[in-house]
Amino acid sequence: MADINNLLAEFKEISVSPKKLLSEYIAEGKKVIGCFYYCPQPLVTALGMVPMGLWGGQVNPQRAGKYSPIFTCSILRSCMEYGMTGEYKGLSAALMPILCDTFRGTCGAWRAGVQDIKLIPFVPPQNRKDPGALEYLIEEYKIVKKELEAVAGKSLSDRELLKAIRLYNKKNAVIRDFTRLANHHLDIITPVRRHQVMKALTFMEPEAVVEKLEALNAALTAEPVHEWTGKKVVLTGIMAEPDDILTALERNNIAVVADDLMQESRLYRTDYPAAYSAMESLALQWLNIKACSLAHDDDNTARGKHLVELARRNDADCVICCMMRFCDPEEYDQPSVIKTVEAAGIGTLSIDIDQSTSDSAQALTKIQTFAEN
Numbered sequence: 105m106a107d108i109n110n111l112l113a114e115f116k117e118i119s120v121s122p123k124k125l126l127s128e129y130i131a132e133g134k135k136v137i138g139c140f141y142y143c144p145q146p147l148v149t150a151l152g153m154v155p156m157g158l159w160g161g162q163v164n165p166q167r168a169g170k171y172s173p174i175f176t177c178s179i180l181r182s183c184m185e186y187g188m189t190g191e192y193k194g195l196s197a198a199l200m201p202i203l204c205d206t207f208r209g210t211c212g213a214w215r216a217g218v219q220d221i222k223l224i225p226f227v228p229p230q231n232r233k234d235p236g237a238l239e240y241l242i243e244e245y246k247i248v249k250k251e252l253e254a255v256a257g258k259s260l261s262d263r264e265l266l267k268a269i270r271l272y273n274k275k276n277a278v279i280r281d282f283t284r285l286a287n288h289h290l291d292i293i294t295p296v297r298r299h300q301v302m303k304a305l306t307f308m309e310p311e312a313v314v315e316k317l318e319a320l321n322a323a324l325t326a327e328p329v330h331e332w333t334g335k336k337v338v339l340t341g342i343m344a345e346p347d348d349i350l351t352a353l354e355r356n357n358i359a360v361v362a363d364d365l366m367q368e369s370r371l372y373r374t375d376y377p378a379a380y381s382a383m384e385s386l387a388l389q390w391l392n393i394k395a396c397s398l399a400h401d402d403d404n405t406a407r408g409k410h411l412v413e414l415a416r417r418n419d420a421d422c423v424i425c426c427m428m429r430f431c432d433p434e435e436y437d438q439p440s441v442i443k444t445v446e447a448a449g450i451g452t453l454s455i456d457i458d459q460s461t462s463d464s465a466q467a468l469t470k471i472q473t474f475a476e477n
Contacts (some may be wrong), residue, residue: 408444
């Protein structure tokens with residue numbers, strides 16, 4: 105148990121102090137690339153650089169409003185604030201996928217407001233069934249590769265990229281093992297601790313993720329299975345922050361048994377497939393993503409069906425929709441998700457996620473009401 109507590113303490117420190125980890129990388133002479141979600145991170149790793157997730161934070165933007173209107177989704181607005189106030193100082197570049205209109209606007213805003221951090225944007229195809237989608241995305245990734253090579257000061261071979269892709273698939277598998285094992289130890293892996301582990305992974309080098317999580321998984325396996333008697337939920341959305349929300353789940357004897365959060369499991373459920381070349385493997389991964397608000401699917405019930413399957417597999421009582429304020433793709437999905445999940449006889453609850461305020465009173469009241477019913 106001591107090993108588990110020590111490892112969980114390490115993950116907690118990383119999750120709450122990513123800037124400290126960034127400083128350590130820089131002190132080691134490593135270049136760090138900030139990555140928004142769904143970036144081709146194997147390219148970064150294969151070039152000997154470090155990818156670090158950009159997730160904003162609980163901040164009331166004071167400077168971002170110069171370039172980002174108030175209706176910008178709160179995560180991108182807080183990222184702009186951190187970029188403009190020096191919180192991201194030390195990054196050699198930032199990778200940004202243009203996944204929605206807000207990303208498109210933030211691309212121009214970043215170039216104007218965060219001039220000291222080079223931006224490398226790319227546009228994944230949303231019509232992923234188009235015969236030209238694969239070839240188009242490969243060409244987009246070639247541009248990203250060229251830009252990253254310029255930052256790294258070296259060229260990248262297909263062999264080196266394939267090695268990095270294998271590492272990322274191994275990382276994905278180890279993370280999925282953790283989420284499975286966590287459900288056997290819900291007394292230890294509480295909602296807050298589960299989140300701290302998953303968030304920390306987005307800041308760590310893939311080799312460190314594999315090493316630390318394999319150790320944690322082994323330690324959890326050695327512990328007796330715990331029979332949870334409280335309620336169980338599945339979380340879906342971009343993220344489930346601040347921690348006050350997760351603390352409220354704990355306080356009301358509610359466990360998180362699965363998630364479809366962009367900051368957590370959604371990033372790791374689609375592996376890079378075997379392909380003709382490493383660049384094709386990178387591109388096929390995007391084309392294979394299912395049940396995600398940011399990756400268009402002609403079947404608008406796909407995400408709801410995925411959540412129903414998650415809930416049933418993990419015996420969950422409810423799906424909690426963590427709605428990022430002003431996130432158009434998530435808002436578009438929500439009515440269909442709720443309808444599909446409730447039609448399957450599973451309860452739903454919707455709470456607002458807003459990084460521009462620390463007031464979560466409404467969400468906490470909803471959670472308490474759900475716990476008491």
